[in-house]
Amino acid sequence: MSNLERIAKLSGFSKATVSRVLNHSPHVSQETRATILQIMKELDYVPNRNAISLSTGQTLQIGMITSSINEIMLPFLNGFVEVAEQHGFQTIIYTTNDDTSKERQAFEDLRQKRVDALVIISCVTSAKEVESYCKYGPIVSWQRMDNPAIGSVAMDQFKGYTLALDHLIPKGHTRIANALGRTYSINTRSRQQAYEQAMQKYNLPVLRQFYYPSTYTILDGERVMRAMLQQSEALPSAILCSNDHVAAGVLCEARRQHLRVPGDLAIVGFDDTELSHTLGITTIRNPIAAQAQNAFHLLSGPLRGIDMPQAELCFELIERTTT
Amino acid sequence: MSNLERIAKLSGFSKATVSRVLNHSPHVSQETRATILQIMKELDYVPNRNAISLSTGQTLQIGMITSSINEIMLPFLNGFVEVAEQHGFQTIIYTTNDDTSKERQAFEDLRQKRVDALVIISCVTSAKEVESYCKYGPIVSWQRMDNPAIGSVAMDQFKGYTLALDHLIPKGHTRIANALGRTYSINTRSRQQAYEQAMQKYNLPVLRQFYYPSTYTILDGERVMRAMLQQSEALPSAILCSNDHVAAGVLCEARRQHLRVPGDLAIVGFDDTELSHTLGITTIRNPIAAQAQNAFHLLSGPLRGIDMPQAELCFELIERTTT
Structure with a gap:
């Protein structure tokens, strides 16, 4: 039997x-x-x-494309792996180091039915080329792609960043620095736009000389803090950071340099991790795990014939001791 | 053509x-x-x-078994994904939440040739049962399994922990608390043994009432700090932590409770992450990424017919400001 x-x-x-x-x-x-x-x-x-x-003709495997695996995306990765697993799907991770040929391998795996679907955490392949693979299976993106063919769970970073600016400017901060993420990503551009529009709105200076691109880690944050002090002009009174890890590095280095926080420098992180909580860093809460749930829900229609609802998500300012 | x-x-x-x-x-x-x-x-x-x-009869996929994905194992996970990828292998991650039936799925995938090899980051299946799958493909473990059939890149935590004790005891610390990891793991037992043997050797009290099991995160560290203060007896003069995240939580909560570190409490972390660096936490450097390299090298014989050398690795005490 x-x-x-x-x-x-x-x-x-x-x-x-x-x-x-x-x-x-x-x-x-x-x-x-x-x-x-x-x-x-x-x-x-x-x-x-x-x-x-x-x-079923399915592999029950879903691929995730990411430049690398880091602490920031961990809640997304974990959230997705968990919800996929609950529904019987395994997750394969393609780490691509921003190499389009490695990314193409993932898209080819979709075409060749080695995976049933793809989730883009980050990729540098053009949205148009990604779109050309959508006919082979569903593709959902966490990174903003701004292409209607590609399912998206991205949130508008403009809104999150604006929360931070609307918090700082009324407190009298007029000179604001920015530690930014991936230079060419739509997310980074949205954050820059939010900053520049807010500055223009309040008739404040746009300090492009205090833009620090490609900052991701605690060590990057320390480096940014030292670089700000080495600029020929006065220190900005506040800095917005690409994530909480960078904010932690800025904070710890500022203290080593005997700066008062927020007296000499106010610091705002992004994401609301345990790290920002324990260090008392003001930050923007980013519902990353819920975005991962939404990503699987978007796939569940094409993969399983079930419509699962999208949770409506928004950013939230968490005020702590660094502002 | x-x-x-x-x-x-x-x-x-x-x-x-x-x-x-x-x-x-x-x-x-x-x-x-x-x-x-x-x-x-x-x-x-x-x-x-x-x-x-x-x-080739290979899937070019290697499975990794882990209870969950967290910041501590990230250097191992990343290190392995990277080296495997360099040699043309993809990595599938099985998150099992310490459920033996989910772990069995991974072992069955090895038997059914869905993956060419398995790497155990953590698992609760008995070493004997794991061994029974070794005939289907190579299995390497990061977690200590103490079974000669299962390739191992585990390091002896006894040695690392002893480095911390040999640092603290000569500084006059006699009452030492321990924030420990997974209760039934060989690693945790090794650390406990290192502590108990050192205490006996120096004729010092073994403070089992200050064992805090299952501590992994920053929030766990904060909780441990509060729990220590609520004990009926005096605060220990030092605490060894399961990892740097826990140590960071202990440190930040200690400061909020107006304790002097290391005056009132010395703190030692484990792993030597960026976090311990930026917070100035004394820690034990753990060459995790190099262990991941060793793991792939162990597999390269059976998978690719190439003998790749094992790097000899050791722990190192990194003294900073918390001791």
Whole structure:
């Protein structure tokens, strides 16, 4: 007797129903699913996924494209891996180091059905080229691509950044520095636009000489702090940071340089990590894990024939001791 | 003309040689490989990996088993993904939440040739059961398994922890607390043994009431600091932490509680991350990325027929301002 037959017999359901449970089909009642899963558990049964793949034509693998794996995207990566796993999908990670030929490998894997879908955390391939692969399987992006063919869970960084500016400017900060992320990303451009528009609106100087691009880590933050002090003109009174790690580096280095925070320099991070919490850094809460949920929900239509709702998400200012 | 033929023609090498380059075979000279890769690049050629798999019987995928993805193992994960990728292997991550049935899925994938090899970051399946899968493909573990059939890149935590104790005790610390990691792991037991043996050796009290198990994050560190203050007996004069994140939480919470560090409490972290650097936390340098390299090198024999050397690694005390 095959495992399938044994489970069918013990559960009292047909082999077709057992198979639907194994294939994560939505067309099974919660109760039936629970009964069958319980019997599988009692039998200590591990489904043979190659067999599943043959019946559904799916690999049950979803690829994620990212330049590298770092602490900032970890909540997104983890959130996605977890929700995908709950629905029977494994996650393959393609680390590309911003190399288009390595990115192409992922897109080719979609075309060749080695993965059922792709999630873009970051990529440098043009949106137009990415779009050309959408016919082979669903593609969702966390990075902003601004192309309607590519599902998006990106949030408008303009809004998040503006929250920080609307917090700093009324406190009297007129000279504001910016530690920015990836130079050519839409996110970075949005943040810069938010800054420049706010400065113009309040008739304040746009300090391009205090733009620090490509800052990602604690060490980058320390470096930015030292670079600000070495500029020929006076220190800005505040700095907006690309993320909380950079903000932590700026803060710790500022203290080593005997600056008062926020007296001499106000600091705002981004993301609201545990690090910003423990160091008391004012930051912008970024619902990253919820964006990962949304990403899987966007894929669940094409992959599983189920419409799962998109959570509406927004940024939030978390005021702490650095402003 | 197929791509293979076109590359062969343009390079002047045989199709067999081009195929060897595509298959990451070691039996091609550096020079030949470089020539062929250059032509592939000029042709904008992406190898069809399904075709490769058919010829080598390999999937070119390596699975990694981990309870979850967190900041501590990130250097291992990243280091491994990078070195594997350099040699043409993709990495699949199985997050198992310490559930043996999810772990079994990974082992079954090895048996069913969905992956060519497995790397264990953490798992709760018994070493004996893991061993039973070694006949299907190579398995290497970062977590200590203490089973000769399972390749190991684990380092003896006893040694690292002893470095911290040999640093603290001569400074006059006699009452030492411990924030520990996974309760049943060999690593945690080794650290506890190192502590208990050192205390006995110096005739000092073993403070089991100041063991804090399952501490992993900054928030855990904050919680440990508050718990220490709430104990009925006096605060220990030093605490050894399971990692730098926990140490950062202890440090920040200690300052909020107006304790002097190291005057009232000395703190030692583990791993030597950027965080310990920027916060000035004394720590034990843990060559995690190099362990990941070693892990791939251990696999390269069975997977690619190449013996790659194991780097000899050791822990190192990094003294900063918290001791």
